[in-house]
Amino acid sequence: MIKNINLTLKIWRQDAPDKEGRFETYEANEISTDISFLEMLDIVNEKLIIEGKDIIAFDNDCREGICGMCGAVINGRPHGPQRGTTLCQLHMRHFSDNEVIIIEPFRAAPFKVIKDLVVDRGSLDELIKTYGYISVNTGGAPDGNAIPIPEEIAEKAMDAASCIGCGACVASCPNASAMLFVGAKVSHLSLLPQGKIEAARRVLAMVKKADNIGFGNCTNEKECEVTCPKQVSIENIARLNREFIKACFCSTAK
C-alpha cells in the first residue's frame, strides 16, 4: 500500500575531517513509503539545492545492496533497522508517520569522517592488500575442473565471500573490531584448496595488520553478525581463530 508519511530527520553535518560536526534538523514531508531511504535523502537534498544550501553528503553507488558504498547509522543501527539490508535497500515502508530519525556516519577510529555521512574506509582495502588474496599471476592456471571442490565447501566459501566490505560490522562493534571482515576473507580463501597453500601466512599477516591499523579485538558481542547486510556469520570469526592458532602452532609461517 502506497502512502505518504512525514518525518523529522536529525542528521550529522560535518564540513571536513578536521572540522567539528553537529546535528541539524530537517523536515521530510509527503514521503512515499514506496521509495528507498536514499531516495528520501535525495528529496531532502533537492530541496536544499533549491534553497541554496549545501547538500547532505552520503556515499552510494549501486543502490542494489552489493557495492558496499552506502551506509550510515540510522537510529543507532548501521544500515538501519531491517536485518540483512543495506541502507540503499531499506525502504520507507519500514518507518511510520511523524517518526524522528537520527542519521549519523559510521563511527570507528579507523574510519575518519570526510564530510557529513561520508567516511574513509581505506583501512579495509589495507587489510585486503595485506594478503587478502591468493598469489596467482595471470596465465598458466590449470583447468577449472582440475581440482574438484566439494559442493558444501564451495557454498561455505561463497557465504563468506559475499561480504560487501561496507564496514557496518566495524561500526556496530563496541571495540571497532574488523574481525568479521577479516574472518570472512580468511574463511573464504582458506576453505578452498587453492587458498590453503598460503593460509597460515595470510591469517597471521591480516590479523597483525588489523591490530596495527587500530581495529579492536573481538569480545563476542555479536553485534557485527546482527548488523551485517549480507548476514555473514560469526562462524567465520571462529574459523579465523582456528586458522590463527593453527598458524601459530602448526606452521613455520611468521
Added chain:
Amino acid sequence: MLLDSKVPSGPLEEKWDRHRFEQKLVNPANKRKFNIIVVGTGLAGASASASLAELGYNVKTFCIQDSPRRAHSIAAQGGINAAKNYSNDGDSVWRLFYDTIKGGDFRAREANVYRLAQLSLNIIDQCVAQGVPFARDYGGLLANRSFGGAQVSRTFYARGQTGQQLLLGAYSALMRQVASGKVTLFPRRELLDIIVINEQARGIVVRNLINGELESYEAHAVLICTGGYSNVFFLSTNAMGANVSACFRAYKKGALFANPCFTQIHPTCIPVHGVYQSKLTLMSESLRNDGRVWVPKNIGDKRNPKQISESDRDYYLENKYPSFGNLVPRDVASRNAKEQCDMGKGVSDTGLAVYLDFADAIKRDGKDTISKKYGNLFEMYEKITGDNPYETPMMIYPATHYTMGGLWVDYNLMTTIPGLFALGEANFSDHGANRLGASALMQGLADGYFIIPYTLSAYLAGNSFPEVSTSNADFKESVNNCSVQIQKLLSIKGKRTVNDIHRQLGHIMWDYCGMSRKDSGLTKARIAVNDLKLEFWENITITGKENNFNQALENAIRVSDYLEFAELMIIDAIERQESCGCHFNEAYQTEDGEARRNDETFCHVGAWEYSEENENPIFHKEPLLFENVKLTQRSYK
C-alpha cells in the same frame, strides 16, 4: 580518416596466435621504465592493472569510488559464459563465437568475437585459481546454466553474485600488486581530460573528489576502462556514478566514438514505481530459465494473477517463439513486453509490467531448488516491492542496461588516439548491435587479463616516447580549461536542479531513442535535447564549493557531458537507416515485427569524429566483412 581495424590475416582460428607471435615484446628489464594509467577498476580495469603490474609495468589506477572493489561490475548477477563444454551439450569455441555474432545481429567484427570465444576458456581457469567460489555440483565440478539467447549450458555463476565474485577476484589480484608497489591506487578521482602530446596519449587530468583539486598524471599509455553510459536515460540498472564523461572527453580529444545508438534494454527489471525513483533494479535474466512470462489474454483484465486461469493467460514468448520460448535474446524479449503493454495488456498500477511466474517451476522442482538458484534475487525483489515471488508472480519491465556503443578500438583495443586504449564496456566492443547475456563479464576480463598485456606491450615496444612531465604546458592548459568549466557550472545559480534536467533528458531519450525509434521522433528529440542543454547552462543551480567534497558538482559535470552525448546518440540512430539488434527503427521491420537489417548499406561500424562545438560530428565507416559466417535473418521461432 581511414579506420584500420588491424585484424590479422590468416584463418580465423589462427589469427590471435599468429598476432601474438608477430607482436614486438618489451624486454623485461625495460618494462619498469614504462608508466601506464588505468582509469577504472571494474573487471576490465582491475584485471588490466593487475596483469600489467605482474609483467613489471608501473601502473597508476584510478576510480571514482572510495575503493576499487565497488566498480559497477560488482552488480552483475547472472553469470559469465565460457565455451568449456563441460556440459557436453554441443558447445564449442565456434558455437560461442557464432552465437555472439548472431546475437549481435551481425554488427560485430568476426576476428574480435572469435578471439573472445577462445579466451573464454582461460578466464574460468584464471578465476578459479584466484579463489572465485563458482557454483559446483555434488561431484565437486563446476556447474553451468543456460542464459538468454543460448541453447547450451555454458554460463558459470556464483549464486546471483557472479559479478561481485569475479570483481573481488580481480580486485584481490590488483591489491596484491598494490602491496608489491607496482600499482599505485587513486580512488575518489574522476577523469576530466586526456592529455595528448605529439599525437600520443600521455596523461590525464582528474578531479580529486575529496578536496576538489585538479591533479595531473603522466604516462606512456592510458587505458580507459570506465564502463557504459546507460545513465543517459537517467533511470537505468547502472550505478549512480556511471558516466560517459571519460569516453566523451576522449572523443572530444580525437578518439572516434562507435555505434553510440546501440544501447540495450534489459527485459527483466523491477518496474518503475514513481517520480522520485533514482534507479532501476535488474532481476537477472537467469530467472527466465525457470520463470514463465505472461500477460492476461484480455485487455483490461485487472484480476489478481492467481484468479486468472491458464486459459485466460497469454504466455506470449512461448507461443510466438516455440523453440526459444522465454529464452529469446534480450532485445526480442524487451520489445515484446513493450508491445503487450502498448496493446493494453500490461499489469500493475501503471500498466507497464508483465508477469514472470515461478509457480510451475516451484511445483516441478520444489521450493528449495528454486530458492537455491534464485534465493537472493527473490529476496531483493521482496525488499524493493514488498511482494513475495514464491507466492505471487513477479512483475517485470524492460530497462536500459548496457551500452554496446563506445570508443572505437582496433583489434589491439587501441582507439584512434595512439596510446589511448579502451577496454570493457567502454569500448564499442564485441557485441555488435545486441549483447548476449553473460558475455560482458567475459569480455571485460578477456580484455584486461589476456589481450591488453600483449597489445600494449607491442605498442610500447614499437614507438618512441619523448620526455613528458606534468609541468608541460598541455597539462596546465587542460587544468585551466577544466577549472573554467567548473566555475561556470557553479556560477549559473539558476532555478532547476541537475537531477531535474537529467530526469527530463532521460524521458526524451527513453521515448524517442529507446526500445523503438522513428525518424520523426529522433528529429524531435534532437531539438529537445539541444534546448535542454541550453537550459542546463542557463538555469541549473548547484550548491557547495569547488574545493571540497561536492556531490552536486560531480553530478553536474556528468550530466553536462550526457547532454552533449545524447545528441550524438540521436545523430547515430538517424544515420543508421535499418533495424538491427537493439536499434529498432519502426520503418524497418519484417511482417512479424522483427528487426530488418539492411546488409547492403549498413553492414558497418558507424564511428563519429568530434569536429567543433555545435558542429555536426564527422561520420566514418568501418565496413564489416564476414568471411566465416553467413549473414542470416535472426530467427528464434
